[in-house]
Amino acid sequence: MSVVVKQRLLELLQEQNKNFYELFNFFLDGNISCHLKQNKATELLRYELEHIGQSESSLPNEIEEFKRWYLNENTKVCLEYQDYLKKRQEGAQRQYFVNIAQAFEFLIKVAPTKKVDGAWLYSVIKYWHDIEFHELILIYLEELGGGYEKSNHVCIYNNLLHSLGLEDFEYYLDDAYYHNAVVQLALAYAPPEFIPEIIGFNLGYEQLPLHLLISNYELKELGIDAKYFNLHITIDNLANGHAHKSLKVLEQVYKGFKNKDDFLNRVKQGYALNNLGISSTQIIKNLNTEHFVLQIFKKKAQMGQFIHNDQKVIACKTVNQWLGKPEQIADFIQTLINKKWIKLNAEPEESPFWKMIHYPDGKMYGVFTPAERRIIHDWIAGEVSTEALPTNLFKSADLNFHNADLSYLNVAEFDILKQQIAETSHSGLTLNTLIPFLAPHVHHSNIGLWSTQKYAAILFPYLDNTFK
Numbered sequence: 001m002s003v004v005v006k007q008r009l010l011e012l013l014q015e016q017n018k019n020f021y022e023l024f025n026f027f028l029d030g031n032i033s034c035h036l037k038q039n040k041a042t043e044l045l046r047y048e049l050e051h052i053g054q055s056e057s058s059l060p061n062e063i064e065e066f067k068r069w070y071l072n073e074n075t076k077v078c079l080e081y082q083d084y085l086k087k088r089q090e091g092a093q094r095q096y097f098v099n100i101a102q103a104f105e106f107l108i109k110v111a112p113t114k115k116v117d118g119a120w121l122y123s124v125i126k127y128w129h130d131i132e133f134h135e136l137i138l139i140y141l142e143e144l145g146g147g148y149e150k151s152n153h154v155c156i157y158n159n160l161l162h163s164l165g166l167e168d169f170e171y172y173l174d175d176a177y178y179h180n181a182v183v184q185l186a187l188a189y190a191p192p193e194f195i196p197e198i199i200g201f202n203l204g205y206e207q208l209p210l211h212l213l214i215s216n217y218e219l220k221e222l223g224i225d226a227k228y229f230n231l232h233i234t235i236d237n238l239a240n241g242h243a244h245k246s247l248k249v250l251e252q253v254y255k256g257f258k259n260k261d262d263f264l265n266r267v268k269q270g271y272a273l274n275n276l277g278i279s280s281t282q283i284i285k286n287l288n289t290e291h292f293v294l295q296i297f298k299k300k301a302q303m304g305q306f307i308h309n310d311q312k313v314i315a316c317k318t319v320n321q322w323l324g325k326p327e328q329i330a331d332f333i334q335t336l337i338n339k340k341w342i343k344l345n346a347e348p349e350e351s352p353f354w355k356m357i358h359y360p361d362g363k364m365y366g367v368f369t370p371a372e373r374r375i376i377h378d379w380i381a382g383e384v385s386t387e388a389l390p391t392n393l394f395k396s397a398d399l400n401f402h403n404a405d406l407s408y409l410n411v412a413e414f415d416i417l418k419q420q421i422a423e424t425s426h427s428g429l430t431l432n433t434l435i436p437f438l439a440p441h442v443h444h445s446n447i448g449l450w451s452t453q454k455y456a457a458i459l460f461p462y463l464d465n466t467f468k
């Protein structure tokens with residue numbers, strides 16, 4: 001780590017002002033010690049819990065009521081979904097994603113949260129000696145796919161982004177999109193005093209939301225591999241899945257707590273942490289293809305302002321002059337529309353600009369990635385075109401792209417770990433040695449996947465073959 005980066009990270013520890021993107025990277029930096037992460041997590045969680053409002057919490061006040069309340073909430077969502085399906089069968093339009101551009105925008109904006117899926121439970125895997133936490137540990141291991149890439153939730157989401165060419169869209173995300181992910185990462189490194197809050201957060205996260213059901217349905221309809229979303233409908237189920245386990249843990253740990261009221265209050269606070277940041281529902285409500293296209297143009301303008309020759313003048317300015325100032329880009333796009341370079345709400349083939357960026361012999365071919373072109377395509381077409389994804393445009397989603405970034409460079413570390421584990425005959429010691437490799441930044445790499453398999457095999461041998 002460079003001195004500058006280290007200095008910046010140390011400053012972050014002191015800062016009250018939060019930059020969620022930097023905090024996100026702080027918690028996912030393998031070079032930063034667990035001790036520093038734990039300190040930051042404690043400070044951050046205390047701050048968030050102090051400022052969080054619980055007023056809208058629908059959680060019951062008595063432990064005996066939780067099961068019924070959970071079931072009622074679940075039934076409500078299922079009924080709303082049935083209603084949605086009925087409307088769709090009667091010919092209603094999609095409710096969430098008008099076209100693929102909107103689906104892409106959604107997948108990009110929820111990505112920070114998905115890239116740390118399961119993180120809120122990382123700290124509990126240290127409590128393996130306490131059987132009361134085994135249900136939570138099991139949820140964490142299932143989030144990690146038991147150490148198999150095809151079942152690891154972070155791998156599945158990364159592979160989905162990769163298969164759609166959406167992996168480099170970080171640039172388009174405002175800081176607020178990292179807020180919820182940072183809360184999850186803070187819980188990952190939270191000391192034991194935050195166990196009630198973790199149980200509360202888990203309870204909320206494993207609850208079936210309506211948006212998951214509808215997103216799953218509409219993404220599939222648009223030809224997008226919805227495995228990640230479908231998986232969360234099945235694995236989080238209330239009968240025997242994560243939702244069921246979440247309730248069971250709540251009831252078990254409650255019994256052991258002396259101050260019951262305090263415990264339940266803190267569970268409620270942890271539950272409320274789910275509301276921090278920008279929720280999937282808010283993201284869906286605010287999808288805005290026009291704004292997204294503007295952002296894409298602004299990004300391209302950073303280079304584009306130096307590339308064009310000065311012969312072409314549009315509305316008294318050269319293209320380089322238009323692109324030179326970010327605040328002019330919206331007017332530039334409007335000028336392209338006025339001059340009929342772009343014809344909105346018509347087949348994109350009718351727009352000269354589209355032909356220039358889309359066809360291999362076009363003057364601007366290659367400037368926009370296939371995913372960016374798709375977003376521009378859908379923006380131009382408007383209501384005219386809503387066809388599903390032509391899969392040949394994109395890389396196959398069936399392939400497993402290894403997330404083992406730098407795996408070749410980490411061979412030595414991996415070999416040392418394998419040797420250490422082989423030489424350890426004590427299971428407890430083995431589990432403790434493996435724990436650092438199940439952390440949010442590493443569990444989806446080669447060494448992390450291998451370590452997860454080993455950890456799961458010791459604690460839950462009956463799970464063998466479940467994830468393969």
Ligand SMILES: [Fe+2]
Binds near residue numbers: 117143232
């Ligand atoms: Fe998950």
Ligand SMILES: [Fe+2]
Binds near residue numbers: 139206235242
């Ligand atoms: Fe889950």
